[in-house]
Amino acid sequence: MVTQTIAKRLEGKNSLFHSCERTDGTWILSMIVPQKYDENGRVVSVLLANRDFTEEKKRELEQEEALRQEKIKAEKANEAKSIFLFNMSHDIHTPMNAILGYSQLMKKELTNPKLVHYQEMIEQSSQLLLSIINNVLDMARVESGKMELDENYEVVGNITQLVCGAFAAEASRKNIELNKIVNVEHKHIITDSTKMQEILSNLISNAIKYTSAGGKVTIDTREIPYDKEGYTLIQIKVSDTGIGMSEEFLPSLFELFTRERNTTLSKIPGTGLGMAIVKNLVDFMNGSIEVESELGKGSTFTITIPHKIAYKDYTNRNIESSNEFDIDFKGKKILLAEDN
Known part of the structure; x- marks a missing residue:
């Protein structure tokens, strides 16, 4: 044998x-x-x-053990870094929000054009720093394994409307046409609104950032066929007429800290974390993301994510509970907290 x-x-x-x-x-x-x-x-x-070949085997085993120990050290160091950043989120955000808040309050009292300009520069730099902090902390949250789904009732298109509203001023300043299209059968869904907002914020802000004045950004939301009972598959395409990306760069687009042109060359600030965060969030929500791009012609990001359908009884319950006139505030005490 x-x-x-x-x-x-x-x-x-x-x-x-x-x-x-x-x-x-x-x-x-x-x-x-x-x-x-x-x-x-x-x-x-x-x-x-x-x-x-005892001696050769000993050397081989020693090398394997050394590599294993190095891997454990690297994993522990990375875990410690992620946990530190995650736990520091509140302490980092608080002073940044205070800087932004006081800067905005100061603007109301300024009349000197030079001081107004200085204030605007402080506010722009603070917004950029806060954006960088948010991206780093989001990545730390993903790496630390502390990210969870927090699903709630939502209407398809509302989050897009909210995010577009946040960037409307920037789009208007650059004379960028911002188009929103919604074509779905099941518009009432159960989803993690916060994560969807973060995904769309990254995609739409990038589209506006990398599109020249007079360009166009389109957010097209559609429902596509899906065979899982109780779920709907929503596809959102964010297209722009911006600077685009080279074919060679696309395979590394979703890697950490990658940018086709750094801030010095492109004059556009950023950390290269946004797309990595988007990819992690989409994956976490059991979705997929694809990108098509061509230098000088723009980019199209397509995210496809399944969401639970909110049926009529659930929808009615949420609509009724959201009616502010049904809530009696008599005799209630409230606490107001404000950074500035």
Whole structure:
């Protein structure tokens, strides 16, 4: 039986190698080569040669252990970094929000054009720094494994409307046409609104950022066929007529800290974290993301994510509970907190 097994393994080969540890802790390396064949070309006898290779094996095992220890150290260091950033989120956000808030309050009191300009520069830089902080912390949240789905009732298109409203001023300043299209059958869904807002914020802000004055950004939301009962598959395409990306860069687009042109060359600020965050969030929500782009002609990002359908009784319940006139505030005490 052993001979037949060896013969089978030797088919089409000139030799076989096998290593094993002996009871005394030493290692031997065996080489098996065909010696005789029958009339059908099958191996009928072999030559077996053994040699001691204990020292080589020890070095190999030591190297493997060293690599394993280095991997453990790297994983622990990365975990510590992620946990630190995640836990520091509140402490980092608070002073940044205060800087922004006081800057906006100060603007109301300024009349000197030069001081107004200085205030605007402070506010722009603060917004950029806050955006960078948010991206770093989002990535830390993903890496720390503390990200969870927080699903709630939503109407398809509302989040797009909200995000577009946040960037409307920037689009208007650059004279960019912002188009929104919604074509769905099941508009009432259960989803993680916060994560969807973050995904769309990254995609739409990038589209506006990398589109020149007078360009166009289109957000097209559609429902596509889906065979999972109780779910709807929503596809959102964010297209722009911006600077686009080269075909060579696209495979690395979703990697951490990657940008086709750095801030110095492109004059457009950023960390290269946004697309990595979007990819992680889309994956976390069991969706997919695709990109088509051409230099000088613009880009199209397509995200496709399944959402639970909010049926009529659930929808009515949420609509009723959202009616502010049904809530009686008499005798209630409230706490107001404000950074500035």
